[in-house]
Amino acid sequence: MSWQPLERSTPYRNGRPIDIGDEVQWANDKYVVTVRDLKPLEGSNAPEGKHISIRRQDRQPCQDWRDFQRIKNQLAGPEWEAVELYPAESRLVDGANQYHLWAFNMKFEGIGWNKRLVARQAQTSMYAPGAVQRDPEPVDLQYGGLTKLRDLIADNPPYPFAEEA
Numbered sequence: 124m125s126w127q128p129l130e131r132s133t134p135y136r137n138g139r140p141i142d143i144g145d146e147v148q149w150a151n152d153k154y155v156v157t158v159r160d161l162k163p164l165e166g167s168n169a170p171e172g173k174h175i176s177i178r179r180q181d182r183q184p185c186q187d188w189r190d191f192q193r194i195k196n197q198l199a200g201p202e203w204e205a206v207e208l209y210p211a212e213s214r215l216v217d218g219a220n221q222y223h224l225w226a227f228n229m230k231f232e233g234i235g236w237n238k239r240l241v242a243r244q245a246q247t248s249m250y251a252p253g254a255v256q257r258d259p260e261p262v263d264l265q266y267g268g269l270t271k272l273r274d275l276i277a278d279n280p281p282y283p284f285a286e287e288a
Contacts, residue, residue: 126190126260127151129197146176149198154179154190158198161225172227173199184220189257191224199226206231 129149134141134157146157154177161172175198179185195205205226210216243258 170227175224178221
């Protein structure tokens, strides 16, 4: 099944449209996503951000990293970074097979990788024997387009085996 971009949608409960306040709902054939802008507390130097809440249409569990990356790219931006928090048990919220990303227009210094690496299945035997990797889809480059991606990595090229889709 190929990826369908998210489109604005109307939230419903029991067959009736509902108001979800300052959140905006998006959906495609697989996911329903709500986005809420995060405003820093007064006097804080924290950046503005977005809370992105993701669930499947059928309410089943999901954890497809590429889908979540596409959602983050479309609703926050391809150069925004996001985290999924695994909280202390005292702050645990787990009631609806729903996943939450907190996205910010900043780099998380000291967390994550410094270079882009996207391997095709044929390349995994050399770098990760036994790994199963889907080949990237052209849609993975749709936000900003291929030219923008080339500009982003021009000063920090990918590993030699990381091909563009």
